[in-house]
Amino acid sequence: MELLVTYDVNTTTPEGRRRLRKVAQLCEGYGLRxxxxxxEVVCNDADLLQLTHSITQVIDxxxxxxxxxxxxxxxxxxxxxxxxxxxxxxxxxxxL
Numbered sequence: 446m447e448l449l450v451t452y453d454v455n456t457t458t459p460e461g462r463r464r465l466r467k468v469a470q471l472c473e474g475y476g477l478r479x480x481x482x483x484x485e486v487v488c489n490d491a492d493l494l495q496l497t498h499s500i501t502q503v504i505d506x507x508x509x510x511x512x513x514x515x516x517x518x519x520x521x522x523x524x525x526x527x528x529x530x531x532x533x534x535x536x537x538x539x540x541l
Contacts, residue, residue, distance in 0.1 A: 447516040448486040448493065450476065452500075455508035467503045468511070471496065485521050 450472055454465040472478070475496050476486030488496070493513075500511055 446488060446490070446493065447518060447520050448476070448488065449512075449514040449516055450484040450486055450496075451512045451514075452482050452504075453510045454482075454504065461505070461508070464503055464505060464509060468500060468509075471499050471503065487521070 452465075452468050452472075454468055455461045456465050469478075469482075472484040472486070475488055475492060476484040479485050486492075486496070497513070504511060
């Protein structure tokens with residue numbers, strides 16, 4: 446499945462800035478950052494459950510906002526980019 450994960454973490458306190466870094470690190474483990482607080486994720490149902498659970502353990506429910514959108518299959522491949530944005534290849538093999 447393809448997901449768009451967005452977040453807005455309250456960073457007015459040192460704890461908030463730590464939560465922001467932790468949420469970003471969690472998302473980096475599952476997908477590709479396309480903007481500062483936006484990730485494109487290709488995963489399966491088990492990965493989605495794990496990601497959701499992990500984020501829930503990190504955020505402050507009273508101050509932080511996470512949105513996870515399930516996108517139609519192929520949505521990332523068909524994304525239109527403008528400006529400095531570039532198309533990312535989610536399913537291509539990684540060469541290390």
